[in-house]
Amino acid sequence: MDLDAMLGDLGELVVRESFSADHRAVARSAEVVAGQGYRRLGSRAETIVIGGVTHLRWTFGTPRVLLLGHHDTVWPIGSLLDRPWSVSGGIARGPGVFDMKAGLVQMFHALAALPSPEGVCVLITGDEEVGSPTSRALVEESARACAAAFVLEASAEGGALKIARKGTSMYEVLAHGRGAHAGLDPGRGANAGVELAHQILAVTGIADQVNDGEADGGRTAHGSLGPATVTPTVLSAGTTANTVPALARLAVDVRVPTLSAQRRVDELMRALSPRIGGTRLEITGGPNRPPLEHASSAGLFALARKVAADLGLAPLSGVGVGGASDGNFTAGAGCPTLDGLGAVGGGAHADDEHVVVAEMPGRAALLAGLIRASLG
Template sequence: MLADLEELVLCESFSADHAAVARSAEVVGALGTRLLGAGPETIVIDGVTHLRWTFGTPRVLLVGHHDTVWPMGSLQDHPWSVTAGIARGPGVLDMKAGLVQMFHALASLPSPDGVCVLVNGDEEVGSQTSRGLIEDSARGCAAAFVLEPAANAEGALKTARKGTSRYEVVVHGKAAHAGLEPEKGVNAAIEAAHQVLSIADLGASMGAAGAAHSVLGAPTVTPTLLSAGSARNTVPALARVSVDVRVPTSTAQDRIDALMRGLTAQTHGARLKVLGGGQRPPMEPESSAELFALASRLASELGQEPLRGIAVGGASDGNYTAAAGCPTLDGLGAVGDGAHADTEYVEVAQMVPRTRLLAQLITQTRR
């Protein structure tokens, strides 16, 4: 397993580099072919390479991704290494070790029949080209197991996830000379400041109303990126405000969407355009409850430590499988910490136990 993990980590696969993702797909495809005895269906959508294996009539969907957030060349500063039971390298935790565990779990069974394996190449950027594949593959399955890393270094599974929305509020003003006749302009930066405060108030009100209604906590509405203007001596004619939204329920997602699209300009002469909207729907706790109970029982039978389930704010492709009506359990991948950070690592000793747990879950749910 470590040799396979090294091979995947050494093939860098930054999401934004489609050629690198295509090379990674070849390496992942070869690994899957060797372990599963069959080659994948290679699906390229808008330049992004995805892989899918289908064995018989699927009852179980295994979901992973082979792209990472690490820019090309990151291996120079974050080389592959295994020291004192800790594996490091770009994407080792999120989620190349999960892919290795997934393939080995399925290969350990007498037959892969009844299983679909989907490995996409754009999860880290929202699965924009693979969402349809994920949803189509999930429909009709009895279970989806997502090989994202565990929720923490103790190995907790992810039993609920917030949904995500992304917006950009575009403010149109009017340029004018900032020194000679600023009064003839419409300052888009000032209007953007008004909108930042309005959006923050919107988030505070939604948070106060929704804090007690979900294990995922309250919705969050956060202004993030802000830009305005073209020159130091010119009244800004254009400004942009990016907004990150996380929601515990579909109802909250719809409500916030309506409020965002209802924003109005407060500066005379300014105009607003709200772009974006919902991305991933929430993965609500009900979608994982029975599978988590099964996983807990199987872990006990395998002599493993008791499992813990955690609701998290981040989203994954599990949001899509759950919304498609497929019971979903997430966080079954590697145990470690530091995903997306310089400290990213995998605890090697946990790879085999997690693989055995997944193999038992597949066995129990594909019947």
């Protein structure tokens, strides 16, 4: 693998900012990504725009292997001014360099190293960082047609592959009450804020109920994802300081190690009931990404370790992580999935985001070997 060429491609992607919320910027980024794909693979991308968001797909023959990534980032336009693209001391920096533009570069170079990309589908989405609202169906559709999905998200610490991911759910609890003057006649009101306080306590107890029912507490055969977590986050109530709140709302973040835990959380969230007379509850939201359970990655992880050994690379490790990716969708669609095959580095979504450039050729070679072995 030509490291200088890889760094040239990486710089080209990083300087083309692609903040998820800016659909025009994402479209411009897609043009650059498509250009790199054409340059490396000799094939033009299928451009798919859904809800104003630009996604790219290459299909070579009848797909059996899905390569999955995203080109949007969490960094607002203008972040390059404070975090310019640079390579110094073997470290590449810049917004989105680790999550996950280096992974895209490694993917293109891996495919270019194969005699033929026949049997591969490449899907690069433009809204992963905001939960994949327009691309989820596209990801799942592509995964169902394949026997393996390799996700080019950044690696875990030390280059570890991600062999399990927690599933995610997001809820909003709305407490509807009845407004009244807080000084003249508070008894006429039904305080939605106080009702919400009761619900916060109820929500915080859901995780214990779920984890007590999980046979292994959320543990997997390789390390631990940890237990399910149900976390109240953003809350608000009322309109003025002298009015009994008629409405209060609470956001709830849920992370679960198993699909059964995700379903049980959903049951308990929807079973919440009001405690104060004159109030009612409205529960919105629900599961977003299913968990990527260890069973989905076990076979591919074993294959990756063999490929790495055959290539003379350092032994691979695998970890479970709390964050979600589009790999959760491919696993949920029934496609064996291995995640974290992208860059080695750190600082995703943080000021110290970086990539260890010397690792890029080896990671590309690992991916190429995995594709070759999976296609037989």
